[in-house]
Amino acid sequence: xxxxxxxxxxxxxxxxxxxxxxxxxxxxxxxxxxxxxxxxxxxxxxxxxxxxxxxxxxxxxxxxxxxxxxxxxxxxxxxxxxxxxxxxxxxxxxxxxxxxxxxxxxxxxxxxxxxxxxxxxxxxxxxxxxxxxxxxxxxxx
Numbered sequence: 001x002x003x004x005x006x007x008x009x010x011x012x013x014x015x016x017x018x019x020x021x022x023x024x025x026x027x028x029x030x031x032x033x034x035x036x037x038x039x040x041x042x043x044x045x046x047x048x049x050x051x052x053x054x055x056x057x058x059x060x061x062x063x064x065x066x067x068x069x070x071x072x073x074x075x076x077x078x079x080x081x082x083x084x085x086x087x088x089x090x091x092x093x094x095x096x097x098x099x100x101x102x103x104x105x106x107x108x109x110x111x112x113x114x115x116x117x118x119x120x121x122x123x124x125x126x127x128x129x130x131x132x133x134x135x136x137x138x139x140x141x
Contacts, residue, residue: 001045002070004140006035006133007060008050009077031130038134042141044070054083061089071096073136080105080115085114098136101126 008028015028026034032048039094047069049060057079064072072095079086080101088095099117104127118124123139125132 001043002140003045003047003068004039004066004137005047005049005060005067005069006032006141007057007072007074008048009057009079010052010057012075012077013050013052023034026130031133034130035133035137038137042137043071044137054079055073055087057078058085058089061093063110064093064095069087069095071098071140073098073100073133074117074121075100075102075133076117080117082116084116087120090117096140097121098139099124099126100132102129102132103127 008064013028013096015026015042028050031100032046036046037118049057051057052058057076059070074090074097076083076086076099080099097120101124105115117123125135125139128135
């Protein structure tokens, strides 16, 4: 069975507590459970990771280099717009990578429409809430 890594960036541990009109009402734990159910239906195992710290996210990306994972779903969150270091770590991966965002980053504040990571991933899905993650999983079929 293929394993897909899922990396959640900063503040995603606060889902269901922050701006529900933008990010929805599911907690991160509930989101992960929903993704696990979807992955089971698709025949995937998932490896979850969340951090509010840039370096920890980079170290998790580095760890994927030594693991047998078939792909990565990453929501870099605010680091999308600011982290050259996460972008550089993603470049090292040779697996498909799907960047996801719960909100449509292109329809929000102008600074959010810049994604430093989009150019180095296989694709980007944004604006569909939790469905953004589910669509990313389907991309690995």
